[in-house]
Every structure is written in structure tokens, then in C-alpha cells.
Amino acid sequence: xxxxxxxxxxxxxxxxxxxxxxxxxxxxxxxxxxxxxxxxxxxxxxxxxxxxxxxxxxxxxxxxxxxxxxxxxxxxxxxxxxxxxxxxxxxxxxxxxxxxxxxxxxxxxxxxxxxxxxxxxxxxxxxxxxxxxxxxxxxxxxxxxxxxxxxxxxxxxxxxxxxxxxxxxxxxxxxxxxxxxxxxxxxxxxxxxxxxxxxxxxxxxxxxxxxx
Amino acid sequence: xxxxxxxxxxxxxxxxxxxxxxxxxxxxxxxxxxxxxxxxxxxxxxxxxxxxxxxxxxxxxxxxxxxxxxxxxxxxxxxxxxxxxxxxxxxxxxxxxxxxxxxxxxxxxxxxxxxxxxxxxxxxxxxxxxxxxxxxxxxxxxxxxxxxxxxxxxxxxxxxxxxxxxxxxxxxxxxxxxxxxxxxxxxxxxxxxxxxxxxxxxxxxxxxxxxx
DNA sequence: CGAGAGACTGTATATAAATTCAGCCCCATG
DNA sequence: CATGGGGCTGAATTTATATACAGTCTCTCG
Numbered sequence: 001x002x003x004x005x006x007x008x009x010x011x012x013x014x015x016x017x018x019x020x021x022x023x024x025x026x027x028x029x030x031x032x033x034x035x036x037x038x039x040x041x042x043x044x045x046x047x048x049x050x051x052x053x054x055x056x057x058x059x060x061x062x063x064x065x066x067x068x069x070x071x072x073x074x075x076x077x078x079x080x081x082x083x084x085x086x087x088x089x090x091x092x093x094x095x096x097x098x099x100x101x102x103x104x105x106x107x108x109x110x111x112x113x114x115x116x117x118x119x120x121x122x123x124x125x126x127x128x129x130x131x132x133x134x135x136x137x138x139x140x141x142x143x144x145x146x147x148x149x150x151x152x153x154x155x156x157x158x159x160x161x162x163x164x165x166x167x168x169x170x171x172x173x174x175x176x177x178x179x180x181x182x183x184x185x186x187x188x189x190x191x192x193x194x195x196x197x198x199x200x201x202x203x204x205x206x207x208x209x210x211x212x
Numbered sequence: 213x214x215x216x217x218x219x220x221x222x223x224x225x226x227x228x229x230x231x232x233x234x235x236x237x238x239x240x241x242x243x244x245x246x247x248x249x250x251x252x253x254x255x256x257x258x259x260x261x262x263x264x265x266x267x268x269x270x271x272x273x274x275x276x277x278x279x280x281x282x283x284x285x286x287x288x289x290x291x292x293x294x295x296x297x298x299x300x301x302x303x304x305x306x307x308x309x310x311x312x313x314x315x316x317x318x319x320x321x322x323x324x325x326x327x328x329x330x331x332x333x334x335x336x337x338x339x340x341x342x343x344x345x346x347x348x349x350x351x352x353x354x355x356x357x358x359x360x361x362x363x364x365x366x367x368x369x370x371x372x373x374x375x376x377x378x379x380x381x382x383x384x385x386x387x388x389x390x391x392x393x394x395x396x397x398x399x400x401x402x403x404x405x406x407x408x409x410x411x412x413x414x415x416x417x418x419x420x421x422x423x424x
Numbered sequence: 425c426g427a428g429a430g431a432c433t434g435t436a437t438a439t440a441a442a443t444t445c446a447g448c449c450c451c452a453t454g
Numbered sequence: 455c456a457t458g459g460g461g462c463t464g465a466a467t468t469t470a471t472a473t474a475c476a477g478t479c480t481c482t483c484g
Contacts, residue, residue: 040442275470429480443468446463449462
């Protein structure tokens with residue numbers, strides 16, 4: 001993504017700043033006006049170039065449907081390595097797809113990953129109340145440290161038959177029990193000899209920024 | 213701004229969330245669709261009401277020209293000591309002393325204050341399990357927005373007789389009830405005519421970085 | 425009991441904005 | 455020396471959006 005031209009970088013930077021300052025992304029006309037183009041199509045061309053180079057996202061047909069793709073996330077997409085600053089936020093994860101894929105991304109938060117122990121690699125938005133009694137509520141963001149193994153008692157992000165879930169981990173021999181922390185929910189029992197279980201990571205913290 | 217109706221609050225909250233999640237404010241049609249209106253004009257009416265009540269800003273003629281007005285400056289400028297970057301972490305607060313006094317400081321975390329709505333001014337380490345059922349556990353950090361008033365149902369940081377506590381706020385006339393979210397604890401009832409009650413701020417989020 | 429706020433439905437219209445098309449100039453590259 | 459990316463102008467077209475207008479129904483308030 002560093003292969004942007006000087007002008008493209010200027011356009012991208014303008015979109016970033018405008019969005020931060022105004023609270024909404026600019027239109028083609030606003031970009032053209034700010035950069036001194038007499039034609040809105042100059043802005044359109046730049047946008048296409050930026051999309052092609054993976055620096056910008058466009059939601060077609062929507063007015064102001066621009067979104068700057070933060071380099072931290074771009075890096076995360078590459079091979080799951082967190083970027084320079086902050087953490088990517090991941091939402092509902094579709095079956096079969098990698099957890100940090102673009103479709104699941106809800107945003108990017110400026111949080112020091114080192115604030116958690118061990119360090120967090122991403123934030124996963126938790127759906128449902130199955131971990132309520134562990135103080136993880138619907139909509140909370142679980143700070144996740146990527147790791148392929150877990151120890152008994154840890155809270156894990158696990159993938160069972162292509163479904164991603166957050167539960168407490170307990171293993172005895174070849175049987176893993178994924179325990180909810182809410183009596184209304186049933187444990188998930190996985191026999192490793194017959195089913196596949198992938199540990200995506202372990203929960204290292206919680207961030208709640210929705211109304212209490 | 214507290215004189216919003218339930219529905220208006222819902223609309224405002226949707227606009228806030230949509231903007232945070234999508235990176236751009238919603239259109240009237242998107243609001244209508246999300247709230248279940250069959251007519252876009254229902255959204256328009258709500259927007260007008262919110263503007264009239266000072267909760268929302270509209271830039272006329274612009275598509276998606278909505279901006280939720282945060283009255284963050286109210287308490288922030290009063291004597292808020294928040295630094296340039298991140299948030300101070302405050303622990304046990306001694307009787308009589310200001311909450312942000314140096315003695316109570318446990319540290320400073322690199323977290324974007326704007327990540328919470330309204331913005332957080334500091335993090336308060338919560339002691340005890342009295343708010344367990346609200347997903348606030350012993351040792352959690354409560355993100356606090358400094359504000360001297362609270363609305364019913366909000367989680368507040370309150371000072372009663374020089375003791376600082378975190379509870380859910382409910383006022384009826386001259387009587388304020390500070391409700392725990394755990395049946396093992398008793399509500400604190402304050403008669404404003406006889407006791408002093410100071411609202412230090414409202415809870416706007418939770419951060420947990422101790423073992424889960 | 426009339427008036428106005430609140431919460432909508434439904435239709436219409438002007439305009440904001442995205443997007444396509446047709447060009448022009450410069451420059452590097454195989 | 456053609457080819458393609460980069461960087462534009464200018465105009466046209468379609469679609470997305472804001473906004474006005476005309477109603478309905480239910481409250482509350484003085």
C-alpha cells in the first residue's frame with residue numbers, strides 16, 4: 001500500500017481528515033474542490049486508483065460511501081499480524097472465512113494492545129448472552145490474543161464446524177467442553193476424534209462502549 | 213437535552229451507532245428502515261424534533277449531513293485534567309478528596325477517549341461485586357464521563373457523604389435511589405433534603421484487562 | 425374541547441451525488 | 455512507438471437523498 005503516488009496520498013489524506021473533522025466522508029465534488037480540480041471526474045479517477053491499490057473502500061451507489069482502509073487492518077488481513085497502532089474490530093464471523101477477513105470488520109479502535117496480558121491482537125464483538133455471568137454481555141468487545149492452544153478455565157474463541165463461538169475451555173482427554181457462563185445455555189461437547197475444533201485465540205479482556 | 217422521548221432517544225442512538233459502525237451518517241431512508249418506519253418522513257420528523265431539542269445537527273442540503281451533538285465540553289472544561297493522550301486510571305478514592313487527585317492514580321492507559329459516547333474522561337477501578345449483573349465485575353475499569361447530573365437508569369459515579377460508589381441512578385422527587393445490580397446488595401436511598409449527593413460522572417463503558 | 429406535540433403513512437419533487445463517456449497531455453516501459 | 459498509468463477537463467445521465475405537502479391517530483395540557 002506504500003506504492004501510492006504523491007497525489008493519491010494527498011487525496012487519501014484529505015478523505016481521512018475531512019471524515020474526522022466533519023463526521024462524514026466527502027463527496028467527489030468536495031474532494032475536487034479541496035484539491036483544486038475543476039472536474040469531479042478527477043476525484044473519481046483518484047478514488048478508483050486508491051480502491052485498486054487497496055487503500056480505500058467504496059460502497060457503490062451510496063452517497064459519501066468512502067472508507068479509508070487503515071494500514072493496521074491491511075496488515076492484519078495479510079497474515080493476522082496487528083498493525084502499528086490500535087486494534088481492528090471484528091464482528092459476526094461467517095462460516096469458513098478467516099476471522100480477520102474484510103467482511104467482518106466493524107472498525108478500528110485506538111487502543112494500546114499491550115494494555116492486555118498477553119497482548120491483544122484484535123477485538124471481537126460478542127453476540128448473545130451465553131457468557132453473561134462472566135461479565136461478557138451482548139455487544140461487548142472481547143480482546144483476543146491469537147493462539148492455537150488453550151488451557152483449562154480460559155475463555156476461548158473457538159471454531160467448531162465452521163461456527164465461531166466464545167466459551168470457557170475445559171479439556172479431558174479427547175473431549176473438549178466449551179462451557180457457557182449462563183444457565184440458559186448448554187455446553188458444547190466436542191469429541192476431537194470425530195469433530196474438528198480450532199482455537200482462534202484466548203480472551204484477554206473486555207471492552208464495552210455501548211450504553212450501560 | 214434530557215427531554216427526549218423514548219422514540220427520539222432510539223433514533224438518536226441509531227444515528228450514533230450507525231455512524232460509528234459504518235463510518236458515515238445514515239440517510240432518512242436508512243433510519244426509517246432500521247426503525248421500521250414505512251415512510252421516510254417519519255425519520256425526517258424525528259430529525260427535526262432532535263434538532264429542535266439541541267441533540268442533533270443537520271447540514272441542510274447535504275446528503276447524510278447529520279451530526280450528533282456531544283455536550284462533552286460541559287464537564288470537561290470545568291476542572292477535567294485529562295491529558296493529551298489516553299486516560300488516567302483512578303483507584304480507591306479517599307474521603308473528601310477530588311476524584312482525579314494524584315494520590316488515587318493507578319496509571320495511565322493509552323486509549324482513545326472518543327471511543328466512548330459521550331467521551332470518557334477517566335477510568336475508575338471498581339471494587340466489589342455490587343454491579344455484577346450489569347457486567348461490571350470486581351477490578352473492572354469503568355470509563356467515566358464527568359457530568360454533574362444524571363438521568364434515570366444511567367450508571368453513575370456518585371459521592372454520598374464523602375464515599376464514592378458506582379450504582380444505577382433513579383430519582384423520584386427529592387429521593388434518589390442508587391441501585392446495585394446484584395441481589396446480595398442493598399440500594400442506597402438518599403433524601404436530598406437531608407443528605408448531600410454529588411454525581412461525579414456517568415458510566416460510558418467498561419474495560420477489563422484482568423484474567424477472565 | 426381546541427391546540428399542539430408526537431408518531432407515524434404515503435406521494436411528490438427538486439437537487440445532491442455517483443457514475444459514465446469522450447477527450448487531452450505527460451511520462452515511463454517493453 | 456504503441457501501451458498503459460497518472461492526472462486531469464468538460465458534459466451528460468442516472469440514481470440517491472432531502473425535503474415539502476397532505477393526511478391520520480393518540481396524547482396531554484390549559
